[in-house]
Amino acid sequence: MPDVLIELEDVSYRYGDETALEHVSLQVRKGEFWAVIGPNGSGKSTLIKLILGLIAPQTGQVQLFGKPVGTFRNKERIGYVSQKSNAFNSAFPATVSEVVKSGLVKKTGMFRRYPEDADEKVMRALDAVGMAEYAGRSIGRLSGGQQQRVFIARALISGPELLILDEPTVGIDREHMESFYDMLGRLNREKSIAILLVTHDVDTVSELVTHVACVNRSIHFHGPQEEYNRREERIRNDWYGHPVRRIRHPKGEGEK
Numbered sequence: 001m002p003d004v005l006i007e008l009e010d011v012s013y014r015y016g017d018e019t020a021l022e023h024v025s026l027q028v029r030k031g032e033f034w035a036v037i038g039p040n041g042s043g044k045s046t047l048i049k050l051i052l053g054l055i056a057p058q059t060g061q062v063q064l065f066g067k068p069v070g071t072f073r074n075k076e077r078i079g080y081v082s083q084k085s086n087a088f089n090s091a092f093p094a095t096v097s098e099v100v101k102s103g104l105v106k107k108t109g110m111f112r113r114y115p116e117d118a119d120e121k122v123m124r125a126l127d128a129v130g131m132a133e134y135a136g137r138s139i140g141r142l143s144g145g146q147q148q149r150v151f152i153a154r155a156l157i158s159g160p161e162l163l164i165l166d167e168p169t170v171g172i173d174r175e176h177m178e179s180f181y182d183m184l185g186r187l188n189r190e191k192s193i194a195i196l197l198v199t200h201d202v203d204t205v206s207e208l209v210t211h212v213a214c215v216n217r218s219i220h221f222h223g224p225q226e227e228y229n230r231r232e233e234r235i236r237n238d239w240y241g242h243p244v245r246r247i248r249h250p251k252g253e254g255e256k
């Protein structure tokens with residue numbers, strides 16, 4: 001089906017003797033916004049590596065845009081931002097717009113020129129993440145959250161249909177986290193970009209996303225956000241193996 005962007009079918013992956021994921025099946029479609037949540041070491045990064053084709057499953061299949069990941073060539077259809085992106089120190093010699101423009105390299109090739117409208121594209125991408133006014137600033141002179149927005153702009157510049165974000169809010173304080181997630185929500189709704197977001201901030205994102213997948217070696221739940229919210233306590237207890245209490249909700253609805 002053409003509107004399926006990511007498809008995992010009965011995927012298992014082992015590092016040596018250690019099983020990281022088993023029997024994982026998941027479909028992400030156009031326009032959906034998925035939160036992938038799970039405790040430390042539950043296999044979330046492994047899942048991302050499988051989707052990006054960086055590792056191959058021992059069993060099962062991974063497809064991107066209807067093609068086996070090993071033969072998928074249109075990398076500009078996918079934007080990826082890792083949790084380690086925001087690690088520039090203040091001496092790093094590049095401006096925000098240079099960093100964003102470098103996202104065009106995979107399209108233009110290492111030794112080719114940037115397209116004529118590259119600067120316009122940079123500004124459009126920066127505008128989409130609310131960072132246009134910082135275009136001329138050194139990347140190292142931004143906060144971690146601002147740097148992460150710049151990396152999302154770099155991922156957006158090639159016009160992807162799917163954004164994959166691996167814990168993008170590591171190092172971002174609570175105050176800025178909400179506006180960061182709001183920005184992701186706008187990208188999803190207004191630009192129809194599908195998003196797969198690996199996060200620990202379950203309470204923050206559970207109202208924002210359209211779908212939730214709970215991973216702990218296998219997928220314990222995957223489905224629409226409303227269903228997750230309705231069955232949350234049960235899902236969490238089952239998935240962590242012991243009762244887990246919601247601590248905080250950003251809109252003040254949760255228990256303390």
Ligand SMILES: Nc1ncnc2c1ncn2[C@@H]1O[C@H](COP(=O)(O)OP(=O)(O)OP(=O)(O)O)[C@@H](O)[C@H]1O
Pocket residue numbers: 015018019020038039040041042043044045046047
């Ligand atoms: N390169 C590796 N070699 C061996 N084992 C690994 C390797 N990478 C991950 N693992 C193991 O696979 C399991 C899943 O790891 P993974 O990094 O996918 O979890 P995660 O959910 O992303 O964790 P975190 O939330 O802590 O980042 C863990 O038990 C981990 O120890």
